[in-house]
Amino acid sequence: MLRTGYLLGLVSLVLLGTSIGCRAKSDLETYPISGTVTYQGKPVPIGSITLIPDSNQGNRGAAVSLEIIDGKFDSASASRGHIGGPHVATIIGLDGKGDDDLFPKGYMLFQDYQMTLDLPKEPSTKDIVVPTDQKKPRR
Structure with missing residues (x-):
């Protein structure tokens, strides 16, 4: 009986900690x-842009990854947007x-x-031009 109470208390603490962590x-x-994302003057057909807060x-x-389709990206199609401030963006x-x-x-x-x-x-729009000197990887 005491062991069951201890176990229930431990489980309750873990769940409480998890819910507080998730809430924060x-x-x-x-x-x-x-x-938009362009390369050599043309929209990037498909790809991704990942925004990572610059620690x-x-x-x-949290970082956010957005899909590029026909040169356009929009966080409306993702689970969330960015947190603002300095970010490192990686474009594929x-x-x-x-x-x-x-x-x-x-x-x-x-x-x-x-x-x-x-x-x-605040809500924002970014037009990104990938430099043309970015080398194409070998196949």
């Missing part, structure tokens, strides 16, 4: 972002001409491109 994370306000600049929080661009096996979404247009963005704590 969900209280972090996020902001919508949308925009080197004191910005901490694919040509959309894939095969059914190894590369269903296509081949890389350029090596992963990283840049820094200082995002406002």
Whole structure:
């Protein structure tokens, strides 16, 4: 009987800790972002942009990854937006001409491109131009 009470108490503490932890994370306000990604003057057919808060600049929080389709991205299609402040953005661009096996979404247009963005704590739009000197990876 005592052992069952101890076990129930332990489980209750774990659940309480988990719910407090989850609540604290969900209280972090996020902001919508949308925009375009171009490479060599053309919209990137398919890819992703990942926004990671720059901890080197004191910005901490969850990253968000957004899909690029026909050169456009929008956090409305993701589970949330960004937290604002300095971020490191990683852009992956694919040509959309894939095969059914190894590369269903296509081949890389350029090596992963990283840049820094200082995002406002409000809804925003970003137009990103991947430099043309980004080399295409070998197949």
